[in-house]
Structures are given as structure tokens and as C-alpha cells.
Amino acid sequence: MPTAYLLLGSNLGDRTTILREAIDYLNATAGNVVAASALYETAAWGLEDQPAFLNQAVCLQTTLLPLQLLEICQATEQRAGRERLVRWGARTLDVDILLYDDLVLNTERLTLPHPRLPERRFALVPLAEIAANVVHPGLEKPVAELLVECADMLEVK
Numbered sequence: 126m127p128t129a130y131l132l133l134g135s136n137l138g139d140r141t142t143i144l145r146e147a148i149d150y151l152n153a154t155a156g157n158v159v160a161a162s163a164l165y166e167t168a169a170w171g172l173e174d175q176p177a178f179l180n181q182a183v184c185l186q187t188t189l190l191p192l193q194l195l196e197i198c199q200a201t202e203q204r205a206g207r208e209r210l211v212r213w214g215a216r217t218l219d220v221d222i223l224l225y226d227d228l229v230l231n232t233e234r235l236t237l238p239h240p241r242l243p244e245r246r247f248a249l250v251p252l253a254e255i256a257a258n259v260v261h262p263g264l265e266k267p268v269a270e271l272l273v274e275c276a277d278m279l280e281v282k
């Protein structure tokens with residue numbers, strides 16, 4: 126069964142509850158969440174003048190195809206009241222697909238692996254907790270090595 130790694134993020138509202146409810150919804154609609162990292166509080170990347178995020182990586186075993194999984198991720202965001210007001214602005218929930226097995230995909234709707242994964246410690250740190258030895262298809266390096274190489278500073282509030 127395909128394995129996907131997702132990054133959940135929230136910096137608006139009751140972040141802990143939002144992330145827990147997102148995992149419950151993914152379990153009910155997308156497959157089985159078989160692993161979840163700890164919650165990491167990190168300074169906002171991108172548009173820095175916004176509240177700190179809570180980030181969490183999850184491992185999902187799924188029978189959904191990538192674009193079907195993307196639809197469920199977007200539905201999960203909408204259930205949490207996600208409003209896309211400002212690009213990279215504050216949001217109740219963000220669910221990004223980081224990896225989907227060893228698939229490399231470049232479409233208008235979805236790029237896999239996530240194109241900014243190698244430059245984001247806020248994604249690499251939680252992912253390395255549950256998938257340190259998973260090899261990034263395309264870069265052919267394990268997640269742990271991507272983390273070591275990532276220059277992005279992880280400032281914990």
C-alpha cells in the first residue's frame with residue numbers, strides 16, 4: 126500500500142486541537158495514520174510577521190492516488206476553516222504532501238516531492254523524527270541528510 130508523508134501546520138486558533146482533529150479526519154477519509162511526530166513550534170517562514178506555527182509530520186498509508194489525496198488534504202484544511210487571504214499568510218490549517226512513496230510528479234496542481242522540502246527545517250525536523258532514513262526521490266538522499274544540509278534556521282519561540 127502506498128505511503129505518504131504529510132506536514133500539518135497551524136498558526137491561528139486552537140492549534141493543538143486543530144492538528145489533532147485533522148489527523149482524526151485523515152484517519153477517517155484517507156487511510157491509516159501509522160505514525161505522527163511531536164508538535165514543533167516554529168517561527169513563520171515566508172511572511173514572517175505572523176504568529177508562530179505548530180508543525181507536525183504524519184505517515185499515512187493510503188490507497189488514494191496522489192491527486193485524490195490532495196483533494197482530501199484540501200478538504201481537511203477547509204473543515205478547519207482555512208481561508209486563503211494572503212499568500213504565505215496565517216492559516217488555521219495547512220496540510221502539505223511532502224512525499225508519496227518514491228513518486229516524482231510535476232503537474233500544475235501537485236509537485237512531488239514537495240519542492241520546498243529541502244529548504245524548510247520546519248518540515249524536515251518533524252519529518253526526520255518519523256522518516257529519517259526515507260530517501261528523497263530525485264535528490265537520492267535520506268531525510269536525515271537533507272536536515273543536516275538545510276541552512277534554514279529553526280527558531281523555536
Ligand SMILES: Nc1nc2nc(S)n(CCO)c2c(=O)[nH]1
Binds near residue numbers: 133168171180213214
Ligand atoms: N514555521 C512555519 N512557517 C510556515 N510558512 C508557511 S507558508 N507555512 C505553511 C506550510 O507551507 C509554514 C509552516 O507550516 N510552518
